[in-house]
Amino acid sequence: MDKELDVFRRELVDVQGVPLFWSIAEEWSQVESFExxxxxxxxxxxxxxxTTWISEILDLIYNNGDVEKCKQNAIYKRVPFMELIIPGLDNGVEDLKKKQSPxxxxxHLPVQLLPSSFWKNNCKMVYVARNAKDVAVSYYYFYQMAKLHPEPGTWEEFLDKFMTGKVAFGAWYDHVKGWWEKRNDYRILYLFYEDMKEDPKREIQKLLKFLDKDLPEETVDKILYYSSFDVMKQNPFTNYTTVAGVRMDHSISPFMRKGILGDWKNHFxxxxxxxxxxxxxxxxxxxxxxxxxEI
Structure with a gap:
């Protein structure tokens, strides 16, 4: 148990002014030099x-709607979290090295911390932004259940941390603006969570166009169905229930909680x-x- 306490609920550490998990800060050179x-x-x-929603949509697109292929592994194995490094538990950089292209x-890094090799290689990027109030509420519940974060405190205390950027990955405002400004110079498709909720099919078509990919209508409909919140919430390969309870306590709050718009009204x-x-x-x-x- 002591080992677990060593890893979890520790204070965040600044990397170039951005608060990150202590373990990412310690291994920052690995992240920075990511190829x-x-x-x-x-x-x-x-x-x-x-994030998990867009990841599942894109993995389904990459596998041409083959649901069985997408069920061969949990979403965090299919789409590794690059900068997540926890000694003895995770290493996104190493996981990605083993992955075949594409x-x-x-x-979750703000634009200024992204490894330079992404810009050098002119990689395609998809950014999804969500309104700040709903993010704040969702993040509060996530802080409670995902124990790599420091203790969230009360909702009032957490909201204060959120507004001042004293949460993991820094200030929401800087993050969404930083990526928004970069979109004119690089191949970045900037999407909005609210648009995805309003018309997911339209947003999937945008992704296909951006990826120069053509899929038949029935495949798009299949992707639409399997990436819907209700289906993903029940799917152990997308709902994070395969993560050990010591790391994520779904009894406090499920990883996939509501997936709705305007939940902030119930909290503010x-x-x-x-x-x-x-x-x-x-x-x-x-x-x-x-x-x-709201929509």
Missing amino acids: ARPDDLLIATYPKSG RLVKT TVAQYERFEKEYDKKMKGSTLSFRS
């Missing part, structure tokens, strides 16, 4: 923005909402990025 391949597809998101690569008090909106306007001032917090 991307020209045919890698990078899936980049701020945490709790639909690889799907997951990251009027005072919190007003404070959040004021801060939001200040942080997002001058950006052409705009979000919907």
Whole structure:
């Protein structure tokens, strides 16, 4: 048990001003020197923005809708989390080295921390952004169940950490803006979680076009079905129930919790909402990025 305590609930450590898990900070040189391949597809998101959803969609696209192929392994094995390194438990860099091309690569890194080999190789990238209030709520529940994070404290305390960027992977505002600004110079498809909820088929078509891939209508419909929240929530290969309980406690909160829009309304008090909106306007001032917090 002592070993577990060594690994879990430790404070975050800054890497170039961005708070990351202590173990990533310790092994940062491995991450920084990661060798991307020209045919890698990078899936980049701020945490709790639909990462597993977009990963499953893309893996289904890569396997031409072959569901059985996608069920050969858990999503975190099929789409390794590049920078996640925990001594004796995980090493995304090593997992990716063993993978055959073309690889799907997951990251939560803000744009300025991405290994330079991705830019050098002009890799295609898919970024998914989700409105800040829903992210904050989802992240709060995730902090409670995923024990690599420090203790979240109360909702009020966590919201304060979120607004000041003192959470894993830093400030949401900087993250979404950083990737948004890069999209003009590199091959980045920038998607919104809210658009995916509103019309998932339309967004899958965007992905196919971006990947220069053509799939028959029935395959697209199949991908649509198998990547739906209800199906993924029941699928042990996507719902993270295969992760050891010491690492993720699904009894506190399931990994796939609600997957809806506007859950923030059930959590924010009027005072919190007003404070959040004021801060939001200040942080997002001058950006052409705009979000919907309901449809």
